[in-house]
Amino acid sequence: MNASGGGAARPARLAVGIVSAGRVGSVLGNALATAGHQVIGASGVSRASVRRAATLLPDVPLEPPDQVVERSDLVLLAVPDDVLPGLVRGLATAGCFRPGQIVVHTSGAHGVAVLEPAAEHGVLPLALHPVMTFTGRQEDVQRLAACSVGVTAARDDEAAWSVGEALVVEMGAEPVRVPEEVRPLYHAALAHGANHLITLVRDCVDVLERAGVQPAERLIAPLLSAALDNALRHGDRALTGPVARGDVGTLRQHLRELGEHAPEVTASYRALAERTAQRARAAGLLRQHDAQEVHTALEDTP
Numbered sequence: 001m002n003a004s005g006g007g008a009a010r011p012a013r014l015a016v017g018i019v020s021a022g023r024v025g026s027v028l029g030n031a032l033a034t035a036g037h038q039v040i041g042a043s044g045v046s047r048a049s050v051r052r053a054a055t056l057l058p059d060v061p062l063e064p065p066d067q068v069v070e071r072s073d074l075v076l077l078a079v080p081d082d083v084l085p086g087l088v089r090g091l092a093t094a095g096c097f098r099p100g101q102i103v104v105h106t107s108g109a110h111g112v113a114v115l116e117p118a119a120e121h122g123v124l125p126l127a128l129h130p131v132m133t134f135t136g137r138q139e140d141v142q143r144l145a146a147c148s149v150g151v152t153a154a155r156d157d158e159a160a161w162s163v164g165e166a167l168v169v170e171m172g173a174e175p176v177r178v179p180e181e182v183r184p185l186y187h188a189a190l191a192h193g194a195n196h197l198i199t200l201v202r203d204c205v206d207v208l209e210r211a212g213v214q215p216a217e218r219l220i221a222p223l224l225s226a227a228l229d230n231a232l233r234h235g236d237r238a239l240t241g242p243v244a245r246g247d248v249g250t251l252r253q254h255l256r257e258l259g260e261h262a263p264e265v266t267a268s269y270r271a272l273a274e275r276t277a278q279r280a281r282a283a284g285l286l287r288q289h290d291a292q293e294v295h296t297a298l299e300d301t302p
Helices: 023-034 047-056 065-070 084-093 113-119 139-145 158-170 180-210 216-238 248-261 263-282 288-300
Strands: 015-019 038-043 074-077 102-105 124-130 148-152 174-177
Touching: 015 023, 015 065, 023 038, 023 047, 023 074, 023 124, 023 139, 023 158, 038 065, 065 084, 074 084, 084 113, 102 113, 102 158, 113 124, 124 158, 148 158, 148 180, 158 174, 180 216, 180 248, 180 263, 216 263, 248 263, 248 288, 263 288
Parallel strands: 015 038, 015 074, 074 102, 102 124, 148 174
Antiparallel strands: 124 148
């Protein structure tokens, strides 16, 4: 490491190795190369990984993971959450890590404890999780520049925190410190919001199309975009609709219609309506009596 003009620790120009060239790894590799680092190798055997590497990491050789790691100053482990612990142990057992390397993983669910087998070999362990959903296409590079990255380093190693933050800034994103102990809860919150939002939107589209209303996506795009914007700007005060109004007759009608035409959606509608009522009541939008009526309707409407 060397120091920037402002006195903050920052990584020097590094030889970067990527394991593997998936949706996240290929995008971060592209961003690091744009920042001036040299991507010297990547692993990837699937057809999709090879295609992504050709697009986002042109001229970067595809090699086995152990060879990629051994030749790298900065190792980027961009693999699924459940794969990461075994991969780190295997690479450590094979002697692939060396003192002075920076080893980064991109898992949201893990902090730096999962990198302990590598840390025992003298590496600098970091967790950098982009708070963004990626497709592995070129547009993801622009998305990265608009997102935050959850940074986790060893608790008392301020230099490591600074290196992680510097890498994020170099990639054009905004670093946010996430302590090791809250990493699982942090990830649960993000998954609940992003993953379940997609499920909710696609269920909405399916029900509209089942009703013969098309084009469903074009119909709901302005509505859902406004709802998301209002929720972020105004919090629970943005709640609208039959639950927030205590409109029990409409709520019962919704449940009957969904039960007849989209029964697979009914359980999630009930659960989200109940949670909406709780939030509306806490925000002072729904009176206690009306909240109880909503709860009753959700329980006894077949």
